[in-house]
Amino acid sequence: MLDIAIGGVLFGALYALIAVGLNLQYGVTRILNLAYGEILLIGSYITYIFFKDFRINPLLTLIFSGLVTSVLGILIHVITFRRLVLSAASAEELEFRSLFVCFGLILLIQNLLAHIFGVTPIGTPYLMEGVEIFGERFKMNTVVAAILSAVVNAIMYTLLRFTKFGLAMRATAEEPVGAQIIGINILKIHIASFSVGCLTAALAGSMISMIYSNVTPYTGTIYTVIALIILVLGGRGSFIGSIVGGLIIGCAYYAMIRVRASLADPVIYILLIIMLLVRPRGLFGRQ
Amino acid sequence: MRMMNILPILVIVLAFIFLAPFFLDVYNLGVLRETLMWAALTASWFFFSGLTKYISLGSAAFFGTGLYFTALYLEQSIFLKNLPALPLPIIVVMAGLLNFAIALAIGLISLRLKGIYFAIATLALGIACQGVFNYIVSDIMKTYYTHIPPFDLQTTYYTIAIAALVIFIIIYTLYRSNLGFALRMIGENEDAAIHFGVNASLTKTIGFALSAMCIGLMGGCYTTIFTVTAPTIAFNLQFSFMPPMMAMFGGLVTFYSPIIGAVILSVLRNYLGITFVHHFLIVLGIIIVIIAEFMPEGIVGFVRKIVRKLTMRSLKESEKR
Numbered sequence: 144m145l146d147i148a149i150g151g152v153l154f155g156a157l158y159a160l161i162a163v164g165l166n167l168q169y170g171v172t173r174i175l176n177l178a179y180g181e182i183l184l185i186g187s188y189i190t191y192i193f194f195k196d197f198r199i200n201p202l203l204t205l206i207f208s209g210l211v212t213s214v215l216g217i218l219i220h221v222i223t224f225r226r227l228v229l230s231a232a233s234a235e236e237l238e239f240r241s242l243f244v245c246f247g248l249i250l251l252i253q254n255l256l257a258h259i260f261g262v263t264p265i266g267t268p269y270l271m272e273g274v275e276i277f278g279e280r281f282k283m284n285t286v287v288a289a290i291l292s293a294v295v296n297a298i299m300y301t302l303l304r305f306t307k308f309g310l311a312m313r314a315t316a317e318e319p320v321g322a323q324i325i326g327i328n329i330l331k332i333h334i335a336s337f338s339v340g341c342l343t344a345a346l347a348g349s350m351i352s353m354i355y356s357n358v359t360p361y362t363g364t365i366y367t368v369i370a371l372i373i374l375v376l377g378g379r380g381s382f383i384g385s386i387v388g389g390l391i392i393g394c395a396y397y398a399m400i401r402v403r404a405s406l407a408d409p410v411i412y413i414l415l416i417i418m419l420l421v422r423p424r425g426l427f428g429r430q
Numbered sequence: 431m432r433m434m435n436i437l438p439i440l441v442i443v444l445a446f447i448f449l450a451p452f453f454l455d456v457y458n459l460g461v462l463r464e465t466l467m468w469a470a471l472t473a474s475w476f477f478f479s480g481l482t483k484y485i486s487l488g489s490a491a492f493f494g495t496g497l498y499f500t501a502l503y504l505e506q507s508i509f510l511k512n513l514p515a516l517p518l519p520i521i522v523v524m525a526g527l528l529n530f531a532i533a534l535a536i537g538l539i540s541l542r543l544k545g546i547y548f549a550i551a552t553l554a555l556g557i558a559c560q561g562v563f564n565y566i567v568s569d570i571m572k573t574y575y576t577h578i579p580p581f582d583l584q585t586t587y588y589t590i591a592i593a594a595l596v597i598f599i600i601i602y603t604l605y606r607s608n609l610g611f612a613l614r615m616i617g618e619n620e621d622a623a624i625h626f627g628v629n630a631s632l633t634k635t636i637g638f639a640l641s642a643m644c645i646g647l648m649g650g651c652y653t654t655i656f657t658v659t660a661p662t663i664a665f666n667l668q669f670s671f672m673p674p675m676m677a678m679f680g681g682l683v684t685f686y687s688p689i690i691g692a693v694i695l696s697v698l699r700n701y702l703g704i705t706f707v708h709h710f711l712i713v714l715g716i717i718i719v720i721i722a723e724f725m726p727e728g729i730v731g732f733v734r735k736i737v738r739k740l741t742m743r744s745l746k747e748s749e750k751r
Contacts, residue, residue, distance in 0.1 A: 175546045226723055236726075238545060239483055243678045243722035246671060251715030258708035364667055368557055371550045405569050408561030412554050416539055419551060423543050 146279040147398050153281060155393020156289035157350060161366055162373035162385045163296060164343035170380025171316045171336040174224055175238065177245035179370060180363030181252035182341050185212055186348025187358045188260055194267040201269045201353050202287070208345040216341030219248065220334050228333070249363070256360035266356025288350040295343060296386060303382060312336055316380045372415050378428025387426060447591050451584050463587050463655070465696040466594040468676060470648045472692035473685075475673035477601045478641035480682040481613040482634060484541065487670050488552030491559040492642040494665035495532065496525040496649025498563045501576045501659050508579050518589065522650035529646030530639045532559075537635035553670065560665035567661060575658045586654040593651040597644045598689075604640060605685050613637045675718060681728020690730055 165179045176182075189208035193199040223244045231237035270283040303309035314322040315332045323329050351366070352358050373392055377384025395414060399407035418425065450462055471489060479486045503521050507513040532555075540551035567573060581589075604610050612633045615623035624630050653659070673692075680691020695714075703710045725732045 169546075175549070223719060223723065235483055235545075239485065240722050240726060242485055242549070243674070244719050246675050246678075247715045247718030247720075247722060249671070249715070250675075250711050250718065254708040254711040254715065258712065365557075368554055372554055375547065375550055403565075403569070405565040406561065409558045409565070412558030412561070415551065415554055416536075419539055419543065419547065423547065 145277055147401060148394070149276055149279055150281065150401075151394030151397040152390060153285045153289045153393070154397045155390035156292040157285070157347070157354070157389075158369060158373060158393045158396075159386045159389025160288070160292035160295060160343065160350065161347045162370040162377070162389050163299060163382070164340035164347070165367075165370040166374050166377065166380065166382070166385040167299075167312075167336050167343075168340035169374060171312055172220075172224070172228075172333045173234065173237070173319075174228075174241045174337075175245070176337075176340070177242060177367060178219075178248035178252060178363075179340075179344055180365065180367035181249055181256075182212055182215070183344040183348035183351070183366050184256060184358065184360065184363045185215070185252065186345025187352035188256060188265070188348075189345070190349040190352050191260075191265050191267050191358070194269065201267050201349060205291075205346055205349055208349050209342045212345035213338040213342040216338035217334055219341075220337040223248070224337070225330065225334075228330070253360045253363065260360070262359055262361070264357045264359050265352065266358060267352045268356055269353050282354070284350075284353045288354060291346065291350060295346060299339075299343070300382060308335070372411060375415055375425060376418050378425025381425065381427035384425055384427035444595075447595070450591075451587055456583060459583065459587055461697065461700040463590050464700065465693055466591055467648060467652055468672065468696040469689045469692040470594040470597040471645055471669070472673045472676045472680075472688045473598060473601045474641045474644035474648070476677045476682065476685075476688040477605060477610070477644075478613070478637045479674065480677055480688060481605075481610065481617050482637065483617045484634065484638075485549045485674065486552045486638065486641075487549050487674070488536075488555045488642075489645055489673050490556040490665050490667055490669035491552070492529045492533065492645040493649040493652070493669040494556070494563070494661070495529055495559050496522070496646030497653050497659070497664040498576070498661060499525040499528055500650040500653040501578050501656070501664070502566070504578050504653065505576050509577060518651075518654070522593070522647055525650035526643045526647040529649075530643040533639040533642030534635060537638040538631075541634045541638065542631060556665055556667065556670050560661050563661045563664070575660050577658055578653060578656050580657050581654045589651045589654050590648075593648055597648060600640075600644060602685060604637075609633065609637060609640075677728075679718065679721060679728055681725075681730040681732070683727050683731045683734070687728060687730035691728060694729070 161183070165176065168174065168176050168179070186208040189211060190201045190204050193204040193207070194201055224241060227237055227240050227244065231240060270287055272283050273280040274283050274286055275281075276286075301309075303313060311322070311327045311332050312335070314325075314327060315329045315336075319329055322332075347366070369392065373385055373388035376391060377386070377388030392411060392414070395411060396407055399410050447462075447466070451459060454462065471493065475486065475489055478484070500518075500521050503513060503516075503524075507515045536551060536555055540548045567576060612623065612628045615626065615628055616630055616634060620630055649664075656663075672695075676692040676695045677688035678691070679695055680689065681687040698714075699710070721728060727735070
């Protein structure tokens, strides 16, 4: 029981890191970024090149992969989504058309990665040695990933809670029209939150390439789906929700892998369906 | 467009589809078979998601369930003799009904919610269904693959062609029926539709289940092209992402525009995508972004707009004279 709890928390921390960026992007901009997993993979591949070609510590390349993807996030938003936000007649039309932009981005990023790096699975095996926690052995890199997730989430919390910038973000998420009336430039806030979301995605991607050695250009969608399920579970635009949701999914996943690995995905799906039935706005979501 | 205007085109297309095995070589016949498959999937997707604007990303769930159910039944009945041998159409119809039931259950739960929740629930459904069949194959049957009795090329071609035509007829009839009209009203303005007495949640659920049934039928027929299959092949996410992409490429304006989009993309994919796999898909990605940005009505809508502008101009000029 204890080993499942610890393993679940370690897994769940990684999942929380995966989900937090998507939740921020969707919560503030109301654009569902289906290409999120692909942006995460860009982080994985940046870590991979630096590790393979220059033998640079994957933990040091975090800064670089974060920088690249946050700039990329700004570019993607300015080039594609901004025009949609300005031209769409209704919220539904925006949702509809932004999904199709995401389809295009998925194809584009997947095949660019496949063209440059090939389709063989890659990984940056680092810190593979085991550590013992309460008599259970875990790989060192999962522990490092969990610590990174805690640090990133703490920074995000401080940013959202105690800075003026974070206040503007929360205001935009809750009441876009009201935020505009009191003088918040919501387009700027949208771009900023999109970029921060891409940054955390890249951090998660670097950790994933360290832990699993099966990253290919086509695995991105799996992480998008995980992040989406956590988003539904925790509640749209809720920061605490994405952490708690990540921990729940992590524990459920880890427990199922111990019991019967092949049934893990259906069980997670049943969790999602129960949530949609009982409390569609999520554990911590606002109405 | 009047029925009389498109009747000759329809006859030519039908004759082409039915006589194709007599003059096309093996490769081109395979391309035509796949094009018909994608066109049927896209039309089924369009019937629900295109009309109501509730985006379903779960085509792979229904396609895969149809395909894998049929594959398992064929394996059990022909190789292992555990089940009575039935003709293929009956198995495929069973697969379609299974999908109808699954979609009904998922629709009842997730269609009450507005916005992206439906997209998330259907996208995750594909992965969950793959998990269920993976469990059946690996844990219960202790194997990795499912073997299917081989069919010759002509049989598979005609199976898929007839299934595609049946699906087009079903979808077209539904599209012109009261149900299709109600779905379109929901897509335009759901609150107004409810005011006019449309039972929105029931209509949506039935429409979704019918569209899933058609996708499952096509999945069942697509089984015939394999001799060995696995859940990772049947539930490939391209079956979820390609139909919306093809429909959007053609435009969500009328019944035939998504089919045109599917035909164009599938043909391009099979001729250009074989030699330049990544380049082609990179360019396609950029084209999809451009279409979503600048042509919300797709290729067909764009062409229509240009034609309308040209006719208006010529009308004005003739008036001046």
